[in-house]
Amino acid sequence: MFRFEIFAKDGDARTGRLVTPHGIIETPSFVAVGTLGSVTAMSVQDLKEIGTQVVISNTYHLHLQPGEDLIRQMGGLHRFMGWDGPLMTDSGGFQIFSLGAAKEHGVGKIAPIFPGGEDRGGHYDSKKGKPLVNIDETGATFTSYLDGSRRRFTPEGVIGIQMKLGADIILVLDECTSPLHDYAYTKAAMERTHRWSERSLKAFRENRDGLQALFGIVQGGAYRDLREESAAFISDRDFEGYAIGGSLGRSKEDMHQVLEWSIPLLQENRPRHLLGIGTVEDIFEIVKRGIDLFDCVAPTRLARTGTLFKKEEERFRIHIRNEKYKNDPLPVDEGCSCQTCSHYSRAYLRHMFLSGEPLGVRLAAIHNLHFLETLMGRIRKAIKNGRLREMHREWMEK
Amino acid sequence: MFRFEIFAKDGDARTGRLVTPHGIIETPSFVAVGTLGSVTAMSVQDLKEIGTQVVISNTYHLHLQPGEDLIRQMGGLHRFMGWDGPLMTDSGGFQIFSLGAAKEHGVGKIAPIFPGGEDRGGHYDSKKGKPLVNIDETGATFTSYLDGSRRRFTPEGVIGIQMKLGADIILVLDECTSPLHDYAYTKAAMERTHRWSERSLKAFRENRDGLQALFGIVQGGAYRDLREESAAFISDRDFEGYAIGGSLGRSKEDMHQVLEWSIPLLQENRPRHLLGIGTVEDIFEIVKRGIDLFDCVAPTRLARTGTLFKKEEERFRIHIRNEKYKNDPLPVDEGCSCQTCSHYSRAYLRHMFLSGEPLGVRLAAIHNLHFLETLMGRIRKAIKNGRLREMHREWMEK
Numbered sequence: 147m148f149r150f151e152i153f154a155k156d157g158d159a160r161t162g163r164l165v166t167p168h169g170i171i172e173t174p175s176f177v178a179v180g181t182l183g184s185v186t187a188m189s190v191q192d193l194k195e196i197g198t199q200v201v202i203s204n205t206y207h208l209h210l211q212p213g214e215d216l217i218r219q220m221g222g223l224h225r226f227m228g229w230d231g232p233l234m235t236d237s238g239g240f241q242i243f244s245l246g247a248a249k250e251h252g253v254g255k256i257a258p259i260f261p262g263g264e265d266r267g268g269h270y271d272s273k274k275g276k277p278l279v280n281i282d283e284t285g286a287t288f289t290s291y292l293d294g295s296r297r298r299f300t301p302e303g304v305i306g307i308q309m310k311l312g313a314d315i316i317l318v319l320d321e322c323t324s325p326l327h328d329y330a331y332t333k334a335a336m337e338r339t340h341r342w343s344e345r346s347l348k349a350f351r352e353n354r355d356g357l358q359a360l361f362g363i364v365q366g367g368a369y370r371d372l373r374e375e376s377a378a379f380i381s382d383r384d385f386e387g388y389a390i391g392g393s394l395g396r397s398k399e400d401m402h403q404v405l406e407w408s409i410p411l412l413q414e415n416r417p418r419h420l421l422g423i424g425t426v427e428d429i430f431e432i433v434k435r436g437i438d439l440f441d442c443v444a445p446t447r448l449a450r451t452g453t454l455f456k457k458e459e460e461r462f463r464i465h466i467r468n469e470k471y472k473n474d475p476l477p478v479d480e481g482c483s484c485q486t487c488s489h490y491s492r493a494y495l496r497h498m499f500l501s502g503e504p505l506g507v508r509l510a511a512i513h514n515l516h517f518l519e520t521l522m523g524r525i526r527k528a529i530k531n532g533r534l535r536e537m538h539r540e541w542m543e544k
Numbered sequence: 545m546f547r548f549e550i551f552a553k554d555g556d557a558r559t560g561r562l563v564t565p566h567g568i569i570e571t572p573s574f575v576a577v578g579t580l581g582s583v584t585a586m587s588v589q590d591l592k593e594i595g596t597q598v599v600i601s602n603t604y605h606l607h608l609q610p611g612e613d614l615i616r617q618m619g620g621l622h623r624f625m626g627w628d629g630p631l632m633t634d635s636g637g638f639q640i641f642s643l644g645a646a647k648e649h650g651v652g653k654i655a656p657i658f659p660g661g662e663d664r665g666g667h668y669d670s671k672k673g674k675p676l677v678n679i680d681e682t683g684a685t686f687t688s689y690l691d692g693s694r695r696r697f698t699p700e701g702v703i704g705i706q707m708k709l710g711a712d713i714i715l716v717l718d719e720c721t722s723p724l725h726d727y728a729y730t731k732a733a734m735e736r737t738h739r740w741s742e743r744s745l746k747a748f749r750e751n752r753d754g755l756q757a758l759f760g761i762v763q764g765g766a767y768r769d770l771r772e773e774s775a776a777f778i779s780d781r782d783f784e785g786y787a788i789g790g791s792l793g794r795s796k797e798d799m800h801q802v803l804e805w806s807i808p809l810l811q812e813n814r815p816r817h818l819l820g821i822g823t824v825e826d827i828f829e830i831v832k833r834g835i836d837l838f839d840c841v842a843p844t845r846l847a848r849t850g851t852l853f854k855k856e857e858e859r860f861r862i863h864i865r866n867e868k869y870k871n872d873p874l875p876v877d878e879g880c881s882c883q884t885c886s887h888y889s890r891a892y893l894r895h896m897f898l899s900g901e902p903l904g905v906r907l908a909a910i911h912n913l914h915f916l917e918t919l920m921g922r923i924r925k926a927i928k929n930g931r932l933r934e935m936h937r938e939w940m941e942k
Binding site: 182183184185186187188189190191207211212216219220221226227228472473475485489490491493494496497498500501503504505506507508509 | 580581582583584585586587588589605609610614617618619624625626870871873883887888889891892894895896898899901902903904905906907
């Protein structure tokens, strides 16, 4: 039921397709984030109209609410959320180590510390750099952000939860480190993640139905030897694909290095997913280094504040609340065919945001996701035509 | 450009059509509330899919933000909001007398005191019963709820604003009284509203372009002689239609009486709009008494709290957050063809509301508006077939 085919390469970038039981993902592809089973007020029809290929939900969040047993009883996550296309679930490793810490320290929200300002939706304690969650060899015990109850995740348990959820692609439980962790801790956590990976694989093999694929996660922080060790280890195991997770360092350059250390050691013919990265600038850099899939909350999170993607602008963003759009009758992007740009002016969008009308966020999210899908289509074409470098240069010119 | 035709009558209820420059409204019709130029996160495509016939926006709100001049500059309200169907604007009379009072008393929100718990989106000071706004013969001065600035509305000015907005149907500025006002004050306010109506008509005639119709508003509180006097006065003037506004008393029975006093004195061949009423129970009662149009925030306001319309339920409502829907795989209404009921279960909707996902509100609003459009279609058919009483009885049986 799973097949990954590479059609063309352009440098280290490649384009192809990942066949899943719920349809084909043309790669490289953006993965829309639907943490709790919905993507920012968008119905599944909206997602299809936008051209969304694949959605990623979160095991941690869905476990806490409404729970995997309920979702299974409702026919699985696809049916529950009405999405019949390819679907992934993240393991929740990142969330238990970040949200758990924020909760225990009584902090609501800490600025993301991953490069680019976009994280995977969780938060570290920036003072201590060590998420407060009780971790031992068999698993991790953490506090529910919803009701303060103590919960336990084990590698086998998380596979079990994800089997109940039933997404096409699932991920192993990993221990996520932050850039504030030192070498020794990062190494220990990586080694534990490796042991958990083997246990995850074993649990997966014992119960697999052939309708789900399991991805391993490369850890090792921003340390070269650890990333290389981890990539080699994960690559050597029977995973259908690989995710690159954990700390990607403190800068874009660190992140690029992590990819350059890890990717060459991964099996060529398996898909590679970068967890939690996806601004426009990042996309070119990660695709050029051989990433096939990536998820990011940026397009929807930015939409909430009235930030919309546009090619010609600084950081590819416009802030629609800006006074200068007050009486601007043009669509956000004249060349864009999304529902938002087809029907609404910048002036109207600005009015929606200034007056707090919820339609504004939805229209902004539709545009941002459509923008990324269109961009990825062009990137795939550029790779096919051996023109990715040229396209990248053209996009970076202001 | 305007024509109102009555096809059939069933008692005092009638069905027909109101032709406007932007299309036909089959009556009796619900008018969806889009105060600031959008209806609860729904795009115009959503509204069309639902079967929405006509939208009502608000002069008071749009004047304060983004302002009528901007909207005119953007091509008028239709174009600004992307809605090419029939459109109304309420005059803002209700809002300046209610929101103004709430602001000046430092109260955020007072429970609505109109029968049925649904009001026109504004709030009275329940202690004094007298909205704090400076009113004189030429107009009303009030405080903007946005920035505290002092603003002035006159009958002529409000016609001018609505001409800039360009809705198909516009309303005269009225002085809105509450059930807490006494006879003497209600009479004085009604008489002022009458004088304002004549000034509105004059201002309208001097500048009309034939693309807008002006409705007068019947006032007079819950006092029989005042309602009769007001209905006769407004009916005698050259309005294209009539709205019934102001205090409708303290109970459903009061409201029914107000209609029974007013409607027989209005010209038969003009459309009659009831401002701010529209629960399912109310709809039958007002249509039976000869109402052709009505607007109400209930379907969208209830949607925000997870309350969805359903025929067989107490008060025609279900509360989707209720524990009993936890693992309910059925759609909200198995017989409903709306987007929500076609794709999502009660369990999923409950999950959306419990986890605060904005998709929940949108799906609930879609269902509620679709429910009302379907109901109105059936009511129109029942009137044609002389079966309205029978249909009403059938709906009221539990």
